[in-house]
Amino acid sequence: MTIRDWYEAALRHNYYSLILLIEFLVYEKKTVRLQDSEEALNFYLQEKFKDRMNAYLLEYERQKQLSKKKLTAACAAENINDLKGGQPFEANKIRFYNRER
Template sequence: MTIRELYNEAAKDGHYSLCLLIEFLAAEKRVITPSDDASVLDYYFQPRFHRKMNEYLAAYEQKRMAMQQAAATKKEEGEGNLEPFK
């Protein structure tokens, strides 16, 4: 299974945190790509990373929300697209 397939399944099934993690690693850190095998995420699920990753994801979520609000404003003006893997 690829990252893209996992992301689409997670979005379909309502796994918001997994979608956020994938978006963070792909868009913000650029350490994974949609065509990578989903097993690359195993590294980031290690217990030693939980606390810090949660901090990163909380900050990224705030940034993402601000980006979505800006995109919504632009969309009203006829610009912008925030669909990462479509």
């Protein structure tokens, strides 16, 4: 199995810790790729790395939550500006795709 297979299974079954671990290793640290074999992932699941990896994942999760809050606040501020008469809402920027073909 590849790391991608593990990631897809984790998403299907909502294994949050495994999702977080894979995203951390692939996107943050860039130490593994989704195409890599599961042995690359098993390396980081060794007992000797447990405490350090948990600390990394807790910090990574905090960073993700913080960036999500910042994004939400920025979107809310933009929406408030639109309501206060800032930039007008432009409906022509919204695209609707016709699924019938």
